[in-house]
Amino acid sequence: MTLIENALSEEHREFRDRAATFAEEVVEPEAERIENEDEFPREVIEAAGERGLLGILLPEEYGGEGSDFLSYCLAVEEIARASGAVAETIQGHTFAALPIANFGTEAQKEEWLEPMARGESVGAMLLTEPDAGSSPTELSTVAQADDDGGYLISGEKSFGTNAGVADVHLVVARKRPAPEESHGVSVFLAPSADEADGFEFDRTEFMGMRGHVTGDSTFEDVRVDEGALLGEVGHGFRIAMGTIDMARTGLGAIGTGIARAAFEEAVDYAGDREQGGQAVGEYQAVQVLVADMDAQLDSARHLVYDSATAIADGEGNTRKSSKAKYVASEAAEFVTRNAIQIYGGKGYRTDLPLERYYRDAKILSIIGGTTEIQKTTVAGEALGL
Numbered sequence: 001m002t003l004i005e006n007a008l009s010e011e012h013r014e015f016r017d018r019a020a021t022f023a024e025e026v027v028e029p030e031a032e033r034i035e036n037e038d039e040f041p042r043e044v045i046e047a048a049g050e051r052g053l054l055g056i057l058l059p060e061e062y063g064g065e066g067s068d069f070l071s072y073c074l075a076v077e078e079i080a081r082a083s084g085a086v087a088e089t090i091q092g093h094t095f096a097a098l099p100i101a102n103f104g105t106e107a108q109k110e111e112w113l114e115p116m117a118r119g120e121s122v123g124a125m126l127l128t129e130p131d132a133g134s135s136p137t138e139l140s141t142v143a144q145a146d147d148d149g150g151y152l153i154s155g156e157k158s159f160g161t162n163a164g165v166a167d168v169h170l171v172v173a174r175k176r177p178a179p180e181e182s183h184g185v186s187v188f189l190a191p192s193a194d195e196a197d198g199f200e201f202d203r204t205e206f207m208g209m210r211g212h213v214t215g216d217s218t219f220e221d222v223r224v225d226e227g228a229l230l231g232e233v234g235h236g237f238r239i240a241m242g243t244i245d246m247a248r249t250g251l252g253a254i255g256t257g258i259a260r261a262a263f264e265e266a267v268d269y270a271g272d273r274e275q276g277g278q279a280v281g282e283y284q285a286v287q288v289l290v291a292d293m294d295a296q297l298d299s300a301r302h303l304v305y306d307s308a309t310a311i312a313d314g315e316g317n318t319r320k321s322s323k324a325k326y327v328a329s330e331a332a333e334f335v336t337r338n339a340i341q342i343y344g345g346k347g348y349r350t351d352l353p354l355e356r357y358y359r360d361a362k363i364l365s366i367i368g369g370t371t372e373i374q375k376t377t378v379a380g381e382a383l384g385l
């Protein structure tokens with residue numbers, strides 16, 4: 001038995017199988033439609049909820065599955081194999097639900113977690129701003145306390161997976177007036193753009209992950225009441241970044257899933273396609289590509305599972321998750337690019353999924369912290385800086 005299979009419990013295998021079945025029965029048949037229409041795949045997300053794939057990490061008492069982070073990674077990898085966009089949508093949703101589970105009041109948990117586990121409510125985490133990307137501490141969105149105990153949110157948020165289509169947006173903003181003892185950065189639960197006066201959403205088009213929705217969110221004196229504050233004033237970064245090791249490892253799992261899809265198709269094709277009287281896979285030049293793809297994919301998988309297992313055991317750490325994230329996202333780019341190469345001209349056709357894998361993979365080395373940021377983090381930890 002391999003190291004990885006050895007590490008999996010019955011429960012892990014069950015989530016992997018459940019997600020693989022969902023990917024095969026629901027996501028795969030819809031993947032090209034989602035790609036072509038580029039609309040938020042709400043019905044697919046609801047189907048994921050019905051199969052318990054949105055609440056893997058949420059407590060059972062709030063409609064979740066109460067499983068661990070390795071189960072989540074195994075599931076999201078299977079889903080990404082069929083559609084990167086659906087996997088990224090689930091990832092954005094999951095990392096909006098987790099802070100509510102970890103820091104929410106009883107009322108907030110009751111209001112949001114069960115509908116989020118079922119896929120009836122969608123979540124988005126809005127941290128990034130036009131001038132605060134790799135350096136999120138430079139954010140300038142403010143939440144001005146009003147006389148009735150509520151807040152008026154004003155500012156601009158960039159990207160934010162599921163922004164605009166979400167029912168609950170976790171907006172990271174500076175509480176004003178600022179508390180004496182802290183910078184005041186806090187998280188506020190804002191409703192959908194339709195429900196909130198002053199909340200405008202402008203969707204942006206991207207080269208990949210079509211169907212996954214994100215864009216620019218503008219808040220102009222958007223009023224939320226006292227109960228919208230998530231956790232404590234001044235704990236905003238702790239809340240938003242508290243799941244960052246998980247989020248980065250989860251993005252690595254998505255990269256692993258996309259790379260797997262591309263690798264499997266490329267290997268099949270290399271065996272079938274004949275040129276010069278032999279299968280192209282018999283040419284050493286193609287074999288070198290296949291070997292490098294296989295090795296990178298396996299490295300990605302091992303680092304992702306290693307970080308996920310550590311997180312599941314309460315021993316997660318930034319060095320492991322940053323390595324998993326950048327190795328897997330770079331592997332996804334490498335494997336998908338060379339899968340197109342092995343397909344030759346057909347790899348460039350938009351009616352085949354190879355070029356979709358490539359476009360989807362590209363974003364993984366940017367979101368959740370760029371590869372450069374991950375390398376800086378790993379080196380900083382290794383060098384004790």
Ligand SMILES: Cc1cc2nc3c(=O)[nH]c(=O)nc-3n(C[C@H](O)[C@H](O)[C@H](O)COP(=O)(O)OP(=O)(O)OC[C@H]3O[C@@H](n4cnc5c(N)ncnc54)[C@H](O)[C@@H]3O)c2cc1C
Nearest residue numbers: 125126127128133134159160161366367368369370372373
């Ligand atoms: C599809 C998509 C989905 C997203 N989802 C979300 C989401 O759900 N929530 C959310 O809050 N945000 C989200 N983002 C935003 C994403 O996390 C940021 O784009 C990312 O963190 C990079 O920030 P930036 O784009 O401002 O790039 P910048 O920070 O401007 O970086 C530009 C370049 O400079 C380099 N650089 C910057 N600082 C350093 C440094 N200190 N050391 C070395 N190199 C550096 C970067 O590596 C990069 O190459 C999403 C973005 C996209 C495109």
